[in-house]
Structures are given as structure tokens and as C-alpha cells.
Amino acid sequence: MAKAIQHTELGGPEVLTLADVPDPVPGPGEVAIRVEAAGVNPVEWKLRTGLRPTPPITEPRRVGSDGAGHITAVGADVDGFRVGDPVAFTGAQGAYATDVVAPADHVFARPAGVTAAQGAALGIPIGTAYQALRSLGVRADDTLLVHGGSGAVGQAVIQFAVLAGARVIATTSDARADRVRGLGAKPVAYGPGLVDRVRALAPHGPTVILDAVGTDEALHASLELLDDRTRIATLVQGAKADALGIRAFSGGSPRPLTPQQEAWRLEAVPVALALLAAGRFSVEIGEALPLAEAPQAHRLVEEGANGKVLLIP
Numbered sequence: 001m002a003k004a005i006q007h008t009e010l011g012g013p014e015v016l017t018l019a020d021v022p023d024p025v026p027g028p029g030e031v032a033i034r035v036e037a038a039g040v041n042p043v044e045w046k047l048r049t050g051l052r053p054t055p056p057i058t059e060p061r062r063v064g065s066d067g068a069g070h071i072t073a074v075g076a077d078v079d080g081f082r083v084g085d086p087v088a089f090t091g092a093q094g095a096y097a098t099d100v101v102a103p104a105d106h107v108f109a110r111p112a113g114v115t116a117a118q119g120a121a122l123g124i125p126i127g128t129a130y131q132a133l134r135s136l137g138v139r140a141d142d143t144l145l146v147h148g149g150s151g152a153v154g155q156a157v158i159q160f161a162v163l164a165g166a167r168v169i170a171t172t173s174d175a176r177a178d179r180v181r182g183l184g185a186k187p188v189a190y191g192p193g194l195v196d197r198v199r200a201l202a203p204h205g206p207t208v209i210l211d212a213v214g215t216d217e218a219l220h221a222s223l224e225l226l227d228d229r230t231r232i233a234t235l236v237q238g239a240k241a242d243a244l245g246i247r248a249f250s251g252g253s254p255r256p257l258t259p260q261q262e263a264w265r266l267e268a269v270p271v272a273l274a275l276l277a278a279g280r281f282s283v284e285i286g287e288a289l290p291l292a293e294a295p296q297a298h299r300l301v302e303e304g305a306n307g308k309v310l311l312i313p
């Protein structure tokens with residue numbers, strides 16, 4: 001039997017329970033993976049509480065999208081994978097588990113030197129960062145302001161934007177300023193006076209802004225700092241974006257991602273794996289907890305823990 005975290009009602013972290021589930025069998029186009037680490041993302045506690053709406057729960061609902069491990073079975077019509085291959089994956093239905101099935105096109109070979117922990121930290125944050133920068137057309141002559149630069153998404157945004165040649169200013173707490181600086185961004189403290197501090201660093205203002213925090217302060221500062229609202233996007237306050245005339249990528253937006261945007265989110269994972277293997281990319285790993293401690297993992301993420309929180313089956 002495999003084991004998986006699931007829940008049968010919305011609610012606090014305690015609704016997450018560890019259950020015995022049948023060993024997953026890959027169908028056509030799928031692979032089965034023994035999970036060595038699963039990444040915990042903010043959206044997962046938001047879905048658990050109902051903050052992000054979902055259809056009614058009619059059967060136990062599995063949790064988690066991102067992880068890494070090795071292939072244990074290969075379904076029909078799948079080329080390129082063999083049992084035992086180390087992989088990273090995203091978009092699985094229930095990555096908080098000992099074993100999971102995933103579509104083969106959401107699974108990527110994990111190069112030597114990239115740990116399961118690093119692989120599990122990629123999917124949602126790295127995909128979102130890469131897609132948002134591609135959608136906003138961030139280029140070498142841009143000055144990008146990213147709100148939430150020390151978070152999982154923000155750190156990826158900084159690194160992809162720096163690789164594209166852009167100048168990056170990132171909001172952060174004082175305690176996390178060194179991390180942001182080390183990735184190549186100029187840190188700026190969030191809080192009262194943010195607009196003035198950004199203007200002191202970039203007198204002509206940012207040319208593109210990405211909100212990976214969703215506070216009113218981040219939205220107001222963005223509107224004050226940049227007139228061209230087509231170059232402001234939020235990843236968190238999607239429901240407010242249309243009224244403000246800015247862009248949104250998921251994060252509560254009524255507009256689904258386009259097929260191109262979905263494709264960029266997937267493309268990001270092998271891009272990041274290759275950069276990690278080459279020592280040109282960094283993911284910050286936080287606490288690693290046993291699978292059964294998924295409730296505590298959700299508490300940590302909701303409280304704003306530093307680094308990617310992982311579950312280890």
C-alpha cells in the first residue's frame with residue numbers, strides 16, 4: 001500500500017490526514033514515481049481552507065503538486081523514461097504521498113547533482129516566475145520591481161530576470177535582504193515609505209512590476225510607480241486586477257492561463273534543472289518534515305517560513 005495525505009472537508013491544518021491508498025498504476029501517457037520529497041506551496045493551504053474556491057469535496061481529496069523522486073513504472077505510450085530514473089515533477093494530483101502518478105509531460109529528468117529536495121522545490125514557484133516574466137516580456141533594458149523578492153516565487157523571479165539582463169529591485173524584510181542581494185537584486189524594505197525608497201534606487205521608476213505578495217501596499221505602490229498598467233501584474237490579487245487595469249496570472253483571476261502561459265510554466269522546470277546542475281541557479285530549502293506532519297508543514301507555510309518547506313515520505 002502507498003500512503004498519502006488527504007482530506008474530506010475544508011478547514012484548518014488538522015483536516016489533513018495520512019491514509020493508506022492503493023499503489024498508483026500509470027495509465028497511458030503517465031508514469032508512477034516513488035516520491036522522495038514533496039514541495040509545499042501557499043496555494044495548497046489556500047485550497048485546504050477554501051480561500052481559493054474548489055468544487056465540493058465528494059471523495060477524499062489528495063494534496064500537493066510538486067515533488068521529486070524516481071520512476072517506478074512507465075505507462076503505455078511513454079518514451080524517454082525507465083524505471084529508476086531520478087525525476088522532478090509538477091502538476092501531480094497529490095504529491096504529498098509515498099507514490100504518485102503524473103502525466104509524463106509534467107515529469108523531467110533530474111540531472112546528477114540536483115537533489116530531490118531541490119527538484120521538489122521547483123514546480124509551482126519556478127514555473128510561475130518564469131511564465132510571468134515571459135508574459136510581461138522582461139528584457140535586458142528593463143528595471144523590474146518584484147514585491148516579495150525573498151519568497152520562493154520572488155527568488156526565482158530575481159534569478160530569471162537577472163539572467164535576462166534586467167536590473168531588479170526586490171521588496172523584502174530587513175532580515176532577508178542579504179539573500180535577495182546575493183541573488184543579484186537591490187533589496188528594498190517593504191512598509192511605509194516604499195515608493196520613495198524605490199524611487200531613490202530607480203529615479204526614472206521601474207519599467208515593469210510583478211506582485212508576488214498581494215498586499216494593498218504592493219498594489220498601491222505599483223500603480224504609483226508605473227503608468228503603463230499593462231506592465232504591472234499580480235500573482236495574488238487576481239480578483240482585483242481588472243478593476244485596476246493591471247494583469248494577473250492565476251492568483252484568483254477569473255481569466256484562465258493561456259495555453260502558451262501553461263506551456264511556459266512547464267518549460268521552466270527543465271530550464272531550472274539545467275541551471276541548477278550548472279551551478280547557475282539557487283533554490284532555498286527550508287524545513288523538511290515527515291509526510292505525516294503535513295498539518296505542521298501547512299502551518300509553517302501559512303506563517304511565512306523561510307525557504308521551501310518539504311515533506312519527506
Ligand SMILES: NC(=O)c1ccc[n+]([C@@H]2O[C@H](COP(=O)([O-])OP(=O)(O)OC[C@H]3O[C@@H](n4cnc5c(N)ncnc54)[C@H](OP(=O)(O)O)[C@@H]3O)[C@@H](O)[C@H]2O)c1
Nearest residue numbers: 042128148150151152153172173176190213235249250251
Ligand atoms: N498566481 C500564481 O499562479 C501563483 C503561483 C505561486 C504562488 N502564488 C502566490 O504568490 C505568493 C508568494 O508565493 P511564494 O511561494 O513565494 O511564498 P513564500 O515563499 O511564502 O514567500 C512569501 C513572501 O512574502 C513576503 N512578505 C510577507 N509579508 C509581506 C508584506 N507585508 N509585504 C511584502 N512582502 C511580504 C515574504 O518576505 P519576508 O520573508 O522577507 O518578510 C516572503 O518573501 C503567495 O501568495 C502564493 O499563493 C501565486
